[in-house]
Every structure is written in structure tokens, then in C-alpha cells.
Amino acid sequence: MTFVETLRQWDQAVSFADRQDFAEALRVFLAIPEPNSKIYFDIGCLHLQKQDLDAAEKAFDSSIRKDEHLAVAFFQRGITFYQKERYEEALGDFQYAFKALRGNQLIDYKALGLRYKLYACEVLHNMALVEAQLGRWEKAQENLVKALDFKTEAKLNVIDRALQSTLKQKLFKLVTFPSNALFKPNKHYVAELEKKDYLGKAKVVASILPQDEFSGFAPLQPQVEDGPARPKEPEVLRALEGEPHTVLFEFVPETSDELAVVPGNIVFVLQKGEDNWAPKFNPFVRSSLNPAASGENVIDADTEMESVWGRTTGRRITLWCKVDDQTDGKPQNEILLVAIHSYESSNPEDLTFQEGDKIILLSRINDDWLEGQLNENTGIFPASFVEDVPENE
Numbered sequence: 217m218t219f220v221e222t223l224r225q226w227d228q229a230v231s232f233a234d235r236q237d238f239a240e241a242l243r244v245f246l247a248i249p250e251p252n253s254k255i256y257f258d259i260g261c262l263h264l265q266k267q268d269l270d271a272a273e274k275a276f277d278s279s280i281r282k283d284e285h286l287a288v289a290f291f292q293r294g295i296t297f298y299q300k301e302r303y304e305e306a307l308g309d310f311q312y313a314f315k316a317l318r319g320n321q322l323i324d325y326k327a328l329g330l331r332y333k334l335y336a337c338e339v340l341h342n343m344a345l346v347e348a349q350l351g352r353w354e355k356a357q358e359n360l361v362k363a364l365d366f367k368t369e370a371k372l373n374v375i376d377r378a379l380q381s382t383l384k385q386k387l388f389k390l391v392t393f394p395s396n397a398l399f400k401p402n403k404h405y406v407a408e409l410e411k412k413d414y415l416g417k418a419k420v421v422a423s424i425l426p427q428d429e430f431s432g433f434a435p436l437q438p439q440v441e442d443g444p445a446r447p448k449e450p451e452v453l454r455a456l457e458g459e460p461h462t463v464l465f466e467f468v469p470e471t472s473d474e475l476a477v478v479p480g481n482i483v484f485v486l487q488k489g490e491d492n493w494a495p496k497f498n499p500f501v502r503s504s505l506n507p508a509a510s511g512e513n514v515i516d517a518d519t520e521m522e523s524v525w526g527r528t529t530g531r532r533i534t535l536w537c538k539v540d541d542q543t544d545g546k547p548q549n550e551i552l553l554v555a556i557h558s559y560e561s562s563n564p565e566d567l568t569f570q571e572g573d574k575i576i577l578l579s580r581i582n583d584d585w586l587e588g589q590l591n592e593n594t595g596i597f598p599a600s601f602v603e604d605v606p607e608n609e
Contacts, residue, residue, distance in 0.1 A: 222248055224409060226255055226401045233398055238262055253282035254329065254399035257289050264296060265395045272296045287316035287323060288334050291342075292393055298346065307346040314339045320568070321368050321560065329400040336366040337375055338391045344378060348387055356382045368560070461485060551577040 225248050232241035242262045248255060260275030276293035279286060294309030314336060317323060323334045340363035347355040360379040367375055374391065381388040463481040477483065553575045560568055569575065 220409065222250070223401050223405055227406050227409075229258070230398055230400050233262070233396070238265060251278070253279045253286055253289070256282060257286070257292070258398045260292060260296075261393065261395070261398060264292065269296055269300050273300070285316060287313045288325060288330070288332065290316065291334060291339060294342065295390065295392055298342070298390060303346050303349050307343060310339055310343045310346065314343065321366050329402065330397060332394065332397045335368065335372065337363040337368070337372055340366065341375055341378055341391050344382065345388060345390055348382060353382055353385055553577055
């Protein structure tokens, strides 16, 4: 099954789930031959919703095999193990999910297509409940006290109530995953499914020649299976034949005979039909490869410049210069910043800090964001939240 077909079925299954037709959603999901980690996760959630715990466990196993860093999949499998009263295995999965948070208060999966935030305090809450089920009440209290340090919102007062229960050695409720939350395919890709006609004429290139009215190309036509065979002309000898055209839009092929192109590519058209379509073409992709990076034409102290000038045309030489991070043989001075506002990270790549913390700047991403380190943790943070450290400090 192609990526396009998988995307179409995934979107269809999610649409059924949005309409509360979970049985049909599961049927469509199970018909996908090669599910990815997110699709396996969705299948597991639907099985868990109908209390088919064995099928849910199997689906979450597959999701984790596809992506061993998907913390929410460990969290869901831990819930499955808990409901099957396999407490030690549930504890192991909750511990791994907490480890995957890497000290952050939460992971927001919105960017990956899942409207859900996995909170560290909720993971610790479930770890405490498993310890309580195993009769280890002191361990349960330790996890809940630790969860209080990660609590971020008032709605998470469930941690306070759970701690009170452990003091009386009473069990409390498990924090579960919302039944209607599923990974959804990228909206941009889904929108493209409706916009592109993969069987019709695709206008993906335009001529770069002033007098040429060429405006597109069609997919390659299938070859006659029983036709006479002829030696294939070496591609390296044909690389620059034909008329050059610059690609304006991306084209995603559906068969091995079609050519994948992206904006900026150059396509050399070898033959145009009477209808102005191009059934034959040669791709030539422009790149910004640095000649020095390949080890060729490197100029150093031993280079004979007379020989270099003798190989030039137009008496011009283009140079790529490599800039070292050191000056005068010594490392550059560290740039110290101080936080003027507290900043709470919303994903594992961001850096959390408090007002007054000092930060060592490692690099600048762009005009608005920086990348630095704090207490041996590196991450990204907004530039407007920091200022230079006074010289007397």
C-alpha cells in the first residue's frame, strides 16, 4: 500500500471515530497493511475502549516497536497492564514513560496530531497507585510527593487527594487516557489528497526558456511487455540532454515509473508530444554543495596558485571559506545571560528556567529564539526572556 492510500484510510478511520462509530473506525484501521506507530497506537486505544485488553496490549506492543521513544504508548500500555492486574509490568511502563519526559512537566503531542498532554505528575500518580496495589505504601507516598513538584495546573489536585488516601492506606482512582483522543494524520497532507488529481495532467514544471510555451508533463506511459528490447542508454551520458525546465510545485509519484520532484529542481525534457506533454525527461537537481566539502579544489598553504588560475575560465575563482569557532588559538569567551522572567517549557526541546537563573549561551537559532544551557541542561528558549549578565557579576 502506498503512503497516499495509507493516509486516506487513516483519515477515514479517524472520521468514523469522530462520529462515535468506533466499530467502523477499528475495521478501517485493521485493514491498513503496514500501520505506523501512531496508527498502532490508535488501534490500541480503540481496543482498550471496548475492554479488549489482549488486543490492546498487542497493538501498543507494535506501536512501541515502531517508536521506542513514544512515551504516551508506554503510558497506555501501563494502563492496560494495570487493568489486567499485571502490576509489576504496569509499574515498569509508567517508569519508562516518566523517564521519557526527561525532567519536563509535560509532553504536548499536538504537533504530532494528538490533542493530549502527558503530565509527569499524572504518570507519577499512576506509579504510586501501582505501588499501593503491591502494598508498598511508603513508595506510593514518595511518588506522590515527587508528583507535587511537577504539578502545573489546579485541575491536577487529584495528586493532593491521592496523597491523603495513602496516608490512610486507601486506594485511589487510576488516571486514564481520554477515550476520544487519537493520532490524526497531518492536515496538510490530507488537504493535498483532495487537491491533486494523480491520474490527470499535473502542471508541475514551467519552461525557463522565453519562447517555450511548455507548461507541464504527464506521467510516463507503461511500456509494452512483449515489445522488442533495446539497450538502455547510459544515464550519465544523457544527463544534460534536452530542454531545461524549473519545477514550480511538488509532485508525489504513485508508481515507480513516475518522477518525484520538488520546487527548485531542474528537469531536462527529452521529448514532447503533440499535445505539449512530456512523456520523457531527465532530472537534474540543483544543489548548493560546497566543492571544498568533497575534498577537491581545496586551497591551502601548499597550493600552487598559478596552476589554479590556469584552470579557471573568465579569470574568476569562487571560494568557500571555513570559519573556525576559535580565535587566536583560544576558545571564545562564554556569553552569560540572566533570566528576567520565568519560562515553563511546553515540550522536551524547550528549556525551563526561573527568574534570576543564569544561562550560558551556546548558539543563536534566529532573531527571536536562543539555544543555551542551564544547570547542565541544554534547550531552546525565547530571547526576550533574558538579558546580559552585569559585568560585576
